[in-house]
Amino acid sequence: MNYHWNWGVYLEQVSSGDERYLDWIVSALGWTVAVSMTAWVIALLLGGVVGTLRTAPNRWLVIAGNAWVEFFRNVPLLVQLFIWFFVVPEFLPAELSRWVKQDMPAKEFFTATICLGLFTSARVAEQVRSGIQSLPRGQKMAGLAMGFTLAQTYRYVILPMAFRIVIPPLTSEFMNIIKNSAVAFAIGLMELTFISRQMIEESGQVFESLLAATILYTVCAFAANRVMAFIEARARVPGYIAGAK
Amino acid sequence: MNTKRLVLLAMLAAIPVAASADETGTLKKIKESGSITLGIRESSIPLSYLDANQKPVGYHIDICNRIVDAIKVKLALPNLKVNTQPVTSQNRIPLVTNGTVDLECGSTTNNATRQNQVAFAPTTYVTTVRMAVKKASGITSLSQLDGKPVATTSGTTSVQLMRAHEKSKGVNFKEVTGKDHADSFLMLASDRAVAFVMDDNLLAGLIATAQSPSDYAVVGEALSVEPIAIMFRKDDPQFKGLVHATVRDLIKTGEVAKLYTKWFTQPIPPKNANLNLPMSDALKSALQSPNDAPAEQYNKK
Numbered sequence: 001m002n003y004h005w006n007w008g009v010y011l012e013q014v015s016s017g018d019e020r021y022l023d024w025i026v027s028a029l030g031w032t033v034a035v036s037m038t039a040w041v042i043a044l045l046l047g048g049v050v051g052t053l054r055t056a057p058n059r060w061l062v063i064a065g066n067a068w069v070e071f072f073r074n075v076p077l078l079v080q081l082f083i084w085f086f087v088v089p090e091f092l093p094a095e096l097s098r099w100v101k102q103d104m105p106a107k108e109f110f111t112a113t114i115c116l117g118l119f120t121s122a123r124v125a126e127q128v129r130s131g132i133q134s135l136p137r138g139q140k141m142a143g144l145a146m147g148f149t150l151a152q153t154y155r156y157v158i159l160p161m162a163f164r165i166v167i168p169p170l171t172s173e174f175m176n177i178i179k180n181s182a183v184a185f186a187i188g189l190m191e192l193t194f195i196s197r198q199m200i201e202e203s204g205q206v207f208e209s210l211l212a213a214t215i216l217y218t219v220c221a222f223a224a225n226r227v228m229a230f231i232e233a234r235a236r237v238p239g240y241i242a243g244a245k
Numbered sequence: 246m247n248t249k250r251l252v253l254l255a256m257l258a259a260i261p262v263a264a265s266a267d268e269t270g271t272l273k274k275i276k277e278s279g280s281i282t283l284g285i286r287e288s289s290i291p292l293s294y295l296d297a298n299q300k301p302v303g304y305h306i307d308i309c310n311r312i313v314d315a316i317k318v319k320l321a322l323p324n325l326k327v328n329t330q331p332v333t334s335q336n337r338i339p340l341v342t343n344g345t346v347d348l349e350c351g352s353t354t355n356n357a358t359r360q361n362q363v364a365f366a367p368t369t370y371v372t373t374v375r376m377a378v379k380k381a382s383g384i385t386s387l388s389q390l391d392g393k394p395v396a397t398t399s400g401t402t403s404v405q406l407m408r409a410h411e412k413s414k415g416v417n418f419k420e421v422t423g424k425d426h427a428d429s430f431l432m433l434a435s436d437r438a439v440a441f442v443m444d445d446n447l448l449a450g451l452i453a454t455a456q457s458p459s460d461y462a463v464v465g466e467a468l469s470v471e472p473i474a475i476m477f478r479k480d481d482p483q484f485k486g487l488v489h490a491t492v493r494d495l496i497k498t499g500e501v502a503k504l505y506t507k508w509f510t511q512p513i514p515p516k517n518a519n520l521n522l523p524m525s526d527a528l529k530s531a532l533q534s535p536n537d538a539p540a541e542q543y544n545k546k
Contacts (some may be wrong), residue, residue, distance in 0.1 A: 101437045188422030197400035204358040
C-alpha cells in the first residue's frame with residue numbers, strides 16, 4: 001500500500017493552534033473517561049432502583065419498571081442522544097429553551113452523560129432483576145420470617161446477594177459504557193472519536209490517528225474490566241455462585 | 246532504401262503495441278481487472294451526491310465520466326466496467342492509497358498535507374469558506390459573532406479555520422459541532438447556533454433544500470479559499486498524465502464551464518433547486534491556467 005507513515009505526528013503542532021496532537025488526545029481521553037464514569041454512576045443508581053422495583057409485589061411499580069427498561073432498551077442509542085439534544089429543549093419554556101441551546105455550559109457533556117446513563121440504566125436494571133430472581137425464594141421468606149420488613153429483607157438479604165451474583169454481566173456493561181461514549185462525538189463533545197476524526201482531517205495521517213483512539217479505548221475498557229474483577233474477588237460469598245472456583 | 250522503409254514501418258507499427266504493453270500503476274490495474282472504481286460522496290451537493298434514485302450525480306461525477314471515457318479509448322476497452330464506492334471525509338484517503346478507489350470524484354480540498362499521501366487533478370472548483378445565517382438575525386460579518394454559538398461540522402477544515410480566526414482577531418466563538426453537514430444545518434435551523442461556517446457551495450446546497458430557503462443567506466467575508474479537485478494515487482506518472490491531459494482538455498474546450506453552468510446556476514435534482522452560485526474569480530483564474538496547486542498557495546497574502 002502506498003501510505004506515507006509518520007509516527008512522529010503525535011508530537012507535531014496542530015495547524016490551528018499552539019498545542020500538539022498529543023495534547024488533544026490527552027484532553028479527549030479526559031472527556032471520554034469523565035462521560036463514561038459519570039454515566040456509569042447514574043446507570044448503577046437508577047438501574048439498581050428500577051431493577052428492584054421490577055421484582056416488587058406491586059403491579060404498578062412492576063409496570064413502571066418494565067416501561068422504563070423497554071423504552072431505553074428498544075430505542076437506538078444515537079436516536080436517544082438526538083432526542084435529548086435536539087428535541088427535548090424545544091419543549092422547554094422559550095427563555096429556558098434558548099438558554100439550554102445557546103448558553104448552558106458544557107451542554108454536550110451533560111446531554112451525553114444523561115443519555116448514556118439512562119440508556120445503560122435499563123440494561124443494569126435488567127441484570128439486577130435477573131440477579132434477584134435467581135435467588136431461591138427461601139431467602140426472601142427466611143428474611144420475612146425473621147421479622148424483617150420487606151424493605152429490610154431487600155436491604156440486608158436479597159440485594160447484597162443479587163449484586164454479587166450480577167458482577168460479571170455488570171463488568172461487560174461497564175466496558176460497554178466506555179465504548180458507547182463514542183456516540184457523544186455526534187453532538188460535538190470533543191472526546192476520543194471526535195478528536196481522532198479531527199486529527200485525521202488536519203494531519204492527513206489516518207491510521208496513526210485511529211490507532212491512538214483504538215489503543216486508548218482498549219486500555220480504558222481493560223482497566224474497567226480489572227477493577228470489576230478485583231471487586232468481584234473481594235466481594236464474593238465463599239461457596240456461592242460468584243465465588244465458585 | 247526499401248529496408249530502411251521497412252524498418253521505419255515496423256517501428257511505427259510497434260509503437261501502439263509497445264505503448265499498450267507498457268501500462269504501469271493504475272492503468273495496468275484497470276486493464277487487468279477490466280474495471281475502474283470511482284469514489285463518490287453521498288451529500289456533497291452539487292459536486293458529488295446521490296439523486297432521488299440513489300444514483301451518484303454531480304459536477305465532479307460528470308468530469309470523472311469524461312476521464313473514464315478517455316481511459317476507455319487509451320486502453321481500447323469500450324466495455325470497461327465502472328464501479329462506484331461511497332466514501333466519507335474520514336476514509337477517502339486510505340481507500341485511494343490502498344487501491345480500493347482509483348479515482349475519487351468528491352469534494353476534496355487539495356492541500357499540502359494531503360499531497361504527502363495522494364495526487365490531485367487540476368483544480369475544477371474553488372470554494373470559499375463563509376457562513377450561513379438566518380436573515381432575521383441581521384448578522385453580516387464574522388466580527389458580530391463574538392461570544393455567540395457558531396456551528397460547523399466535525400472533521401472538516403472549517404474547525405481549524407474558525408480557531409485560527411479567533412486567535413488572529415481576538416474574538417471568541419462558542420463552537421458547536423454537528424457530525425455531518427445536515428446536523429450542523431439543523432443546529433442553525435433550531436437556533437442552537439446563529440451561524441454555520443462551511444464551504445459556500447455546501448451551504449448553498451443545504452439552503453436550497455431547506456424547508457424555507459428564503460429565511461437563510463450566505464454572508465460575510467471568506468475565511469479561506471480552497472481548491473477542490475478530483476483525487477487519485479500518488480507516484481503514478483502515467484495515470485496522472487492521462488487525468489491531467491483529459492481535464493486540461495475539458496477546460497480548454499469550454500466543457501468544464503458548460504458543466505459548471507449545469508450544476509451551479511440551473512435547477513438540479515433531486516428537488517430542482519437552483520444554487521445560484523455564479524463562477525468565482527478564483528475559479529475563473531484557476532481555469533485560465535489549469536494547475537494542481539494546494540490551498541496554501543491560494544491563501545498566501
